[in-house]
Amino acid sequence: MKKKLGFWSIVLLAVNSIIGSGIFLSPGAVVKLAGTKTIYIYIIAAIFATVLAITFAAAAKYVSHSGAAYIYAKAGFGENIGLYVGVTRYIASCIAWGVMATAVSKTILLILKRNPDNFMSTTSTIALIMLFVLIINVLGPVFFKFINNLATICKILVLVIFILFGLWYVMTSHVNLFSTIDTLTDANGQALIAKSNSTSLVMALLSAFYAFTGFESVASGADDMDNPEKNLPLAIPLSIAIIAVIYVCVIAVSMVANPSALVESKQVVALVSVFNQPIVQNLILYGALISMLGINVAASFHSPRILESMAIQGQLPKFFCKRTKGDVPLVAFLVTAIISIVLPMTFQYDMTSIIVLSSISRFIQFLVVPVCVIKFFFKKGDTSLINQVTTNKYTDIIAPVLSLIMTVALLIKFDWSGQFTISNGTTTNPNWFAISAMIVGYLFIPFAVIAFNFKNKEGKENA
Template sequence: MTKQKLGLASIVLLGFNSIIGSGIFLLPSSLYQLAGDWSVALILITAVIVATIAFCFAEASGYFSQNGAAYVYTKEAFGPFAGFEVGFLKWMMQCIAWGVMAVALTNILANTFGFEENQMLRNGIIISIVGSLTILNLAGVGAAKLVNNISTLAKMVPLVLLIVGGVWFINPEFIMPTISSAPAETAEHSLSFETLGSALILCFYAFTGFETFGTAAEDMDNPKRNLPLAIIIVILAVTVFYAAVMAVSVGILGPDIANSSVPLADAAKVAFGDAGFYMITIGSIISIAGINVAASFHIPRALLPLADDKMIPAVFGRKNDKGIPTVAIIASGLVTIPIALSGSFTTLAMLSVVTRFAQYIPTCIAVLKFRQRFKDDESTKKNFRVPFGPIVPVAGVCICLWLLADQSMTKILVGLGAMVLISPLYFIARKRAAEQHVEPATTKA
């Protein structure tokens, strides 16, 4: 049976779903508090910063067609142990993140329909969200692709309508950057050296998600061509989209946006009345539902390369006759449900800091190594290359170190501690593989 795969358009939509989530509905208010009328300009500045890392992922994805993204790039550049640390911790963190998103969707539904105090119903909805998406993925790539495409388009429609309709209500003075002569401590909602770092980091995290694109490379049509192209298209399109949303919301509400708990809905109410308010509210529900769909597709496939390389039991890489990784899908769902029901995410969420940069930094460095390794490989001559030689990858590493330095030592220690704790799993798996005389799978270049 021919296996259905994601074409370029579906990969791009999956990328939108991976990046654009519920955060966009709150970003305008939070960013304005830090940057004031520099908010729109800061989106564009941050996009350049993000591109230094995202484009390294785009180049790296052109060398390999195997599932795994940063796991594959790290393993190939720095060896199997480094790859295992990145790959397994990444899968763990993605399960935690999916649990958080399932709870977030449940909270929105509970607030909308008034069952905040009914914990049994909330738990039932959490289980239903994760369980139904697990079943959806067991049905195959075609079913997951259809739901992903629909959810992406459905959440984009109200935001596009807000941009198109709201542009006529913009006050240009609200979005034109100005240099304030007032001291930073007395200037309200004004960009300063004290707030610049926090504002850039807030914007940066709004763009994250591009690192997950290549996790399911084997389910994509011609990934060595389409995946780099999709990453570039999505980053550029998300930049324009974020800037437009920010311009409309800030341009309509002005300084009042800093005090709004639902800035896009309030801006839509000005432009379209109550209908606009409810349009954006429904859009926020669809948006976070879409993030859950994208997560449910990416997460199981993060286990496949680990299983193929005998770093975890081979059963997790088992696929049915349609090429669906049934065991990995079920395992990911079973791990996510208790995490979501526990409600204790604070410490677990700290893992995300080290996990994220454990993917970014090795990938940026790996690009330089791959250029040397594949310089005589004719099949890679037409691949996407990040311009300006080593400048962009080196800049990406420096940016990661700067962002990591901004984090609390507690978060860093929790993440590093988790990496130490999972280390024995690698040596146990390698010992078993050696005892069985099983050679590790080679990466598909």
């Protein structure tokens, strides 16, 4: 890019990549699982995200090329494992973008008082969203940076206003409903808060952690950033710290002011239900829309560059890394946008099954990247990709080891059966959509690409 992203633009890109639908849509689900322990759950999720962010930042220090987890895996473990991580990460990135575009679409349709469950309305709105972010990219890096920074500042401002109004409301009305959370019941007298056990708390932690994800994609466009080996290791942890403070304050205010509304909300944007003040409700609703549009803009930057990175490394056809005069990887963008539209369509916009793919892809990255960083510290891996940098045992050894321990612990406690089964009252049946998505996304497609790449390479060597 003729004008690359500087340090503060990288920080804002990271914040924009992380603050999306999670904090606006899902806090009620976390409260249902963790009750009064929710604040601690968000703090632990923030710590986990920070440790992982430091690990990914350390990887970005050693390998400053675009591709994030893909290029780190390639540098650490070679072409095949790198390509497997790259393909699965790319599929998951397309899924994530599709899910975010769907969330924006449904929110827009609700604002326009249209049916958000209408297939054609949702599809056409998603197509318009993709066109919108394409225009932002095509207009060049300066305009992209402006829109990204503006969206990020707007979403932070909305959340800060929510916190300030909540503090004013609590202090002036002398309301404190925090102690009632664990005893909340619905209209029929049924308990709204689950009894705490290790499994429910882990699932609550994963739901809270989902609101912090996105940092792992920031380095996907490292080649389009100024001094990525210096700026990324500082920008990623800083963005997590900023977000953690905002999230904990939002959750604390909500749980003190109106926890039952947060848990029982039927709104797409759960935070809208916390306060009955129409101006604040509209502010949160439109703020959530801006937030989700902003994260679509961030996804339009990250996702195509994973595909482009694999092409730059010679593992996919070169036409994927061709750029326009405005320095946009147009072919990679169009292919990624089409896949991101088609995947949610295939599942009739029912995100429950397809999100499993995205979640498991993150687990793969959180296992592979820490090991790569440890290898880089001991000067092992592809020296043509690894920078000669100053090593640090805290960021390059201790943080990756902690990342591995925490990821393995979550994997052990993860509700695997719940992700691949559907419960209908007293019967439990396999979730064939989720199972099929796993087989196609994690076995068929990546191994087909690896086989194609191997055959293509063998053909070039014979020629």
